[in-house]
Amino acid sequence: MENNDVTQQNTEKRKRVFSAIKPTGNPTLGNYLGAMQYWGGMSDEYDCLFSVADLHAITVAIEPKDLRENSKRLFALLIAIGIDPQKNILFMQSHVPAHAELSWLLNNYTMFGEASRMTQFKDKSKKAPENVNVGLFDYPVLMAADILLYQADIVPVGDDQMQHVELCRNIALRFNNKYSPTFTVPVGKVPTFGARIYSLSDPTAKMGKSEGAGDGTVFILDKPEDIMRKFKRAVTDCDTKVKASKDKLGITNLLTIYASLTGGTVQSAEREFENADYATFKARVGEAAVERLRPIREKYERLRADDGALLGIMKDGADVAARLARRTLEKVYKKIGFVRL
Ligand code: TYM
Numbered sequence: 001m002e003n004n005d006v007t008q009q010n011t012e013k014r015k016r017v018f019s020a021i022k023p024t025g026n027p028t029l030g031n032y033l034g035a036m037q038y039w040g041g042m043s044d045e046y047d048c049l050f051s052v053a054d055l056h057a058i059t060v061a062i063e064p065k066d067l068r069e070n071s072k073r074l075f076a077l078l079i080a081i082g083i084d085p086q087k088n089i090l091f092m093q094s095h096v097p098a099h100a101e102l103s104w105l106l107n108n109y110t111m112f113g114e115a116s117r118m119t120q121f122k123d124k125s126k127k128a129p130e131n132v133n134v135g136l137f138d139y140p141v142l143m144a145a146d147i148l149l150y151q152a153d154i155v156p157v158g159d160d161q162m163q164h165v166e167l168c169r170n171i172a173l174r175f176n177n178k179y180s181p182t183f184t185v186p187v188g189k190v191p192t193f194g195a196r197i198y199s200l201s202d203p204t205a206k207m208g209k210s211e212g213a214g215d216g217t218v219f220i221l222d223k224p225e226d227i228m229r230k231f232k233r234a235v236t237d238c239d240t241k242v243k244a245s246k247d248k249l250g251i252t253n254l255l256t257i258y259a260s261l262t263g264g265t266v267q268s269a270e271r272e273f274e275n276a277d278y279a280t281f282k283a284r285v286g287e288a289a290v291e292r293l294r295p296i297r298e299k300y301e302r303l304r305a306d307d308g309a310l311l312g313i314m315k316d317g318a319d320v321a322a323r324l325a326r327r328t329l330e331k332v333y334k335k336i337g338f339v340r341l
Pocket of ligand 1: 206
């Protein structure tokens, strides 16, 4: 099977990439521009593993039917954005029990103080004070387990996950120092720009998938007319110049989105829209998004038409991932001193 080749290539010292996305809500243009758009092409250079982080999704309240639907949707979407399951190891996190096991072990090498400093925990606790559960607090340790199980060298993420990758590095270093080198210490990699896409209706807030953001959030699977409406309504300012600046967060965000969608830079986008009014500019950004997302949505719909095939791809990915994960996990159990059979 092709997936086995991925495992073998690693012995020839190709660097390994791991990243994941959680199936809460609907994946957004922020997820796509900040992280997912780069994942499809990485298998040319690296051995890549990508996962739907479903275990992470239950740290916030979620209905069983939504978890199921979101998980399948996201898995199909990852293929639709260009992750070829023949060239990458693509799997659902909960299908590989080693994630939960390593997470428990790593809890004991993670300090309460350092976990308490995670800004995402603080933000999410504020947003849902009635559900500040231990899983939400422990979430970055599970994320560290995801990465360390596969001895990943590189973790491509948006800006908001970098603090978690730093924590993962600290846990790996602590464990390696206490026992002996066990884990590859990974580096986080954020894109040069587009690492943080802001809401179209509030350009001070991240464009988030779980926050019920109304017209501020563009979803990857939105219909063209919805995408256009959201961009046309995007908040700007009372100036008239299409120029990036600290005082023009809405316009800066739109320029970043346009540059990221078209493969240009913010400066080239500024030049292109030098003489444009805001309405024209916003419509052009909307059109660029529609064109980029259209083939993704079409491929996604084809994939969703065959549930059995999708589950088959999940199973193949999980089998390969589980074998790799077991190797690391066994090493960890032995180093700590567990009796193994
Ligand atoms: P998640 O599901 O929130 O987001 C998935 C990826 O999208 C990026 N992202 C953004 N980038 C730019 N602008 C935005 N507005 C924006 N919103 C989200 C995120 O930075 C992320 O890269 N904990 C992770 C999932 C995870 C993971 C892992 C990631 C679980 N285990 C191991 C890397 C390695 C998360 O919640 O991402």
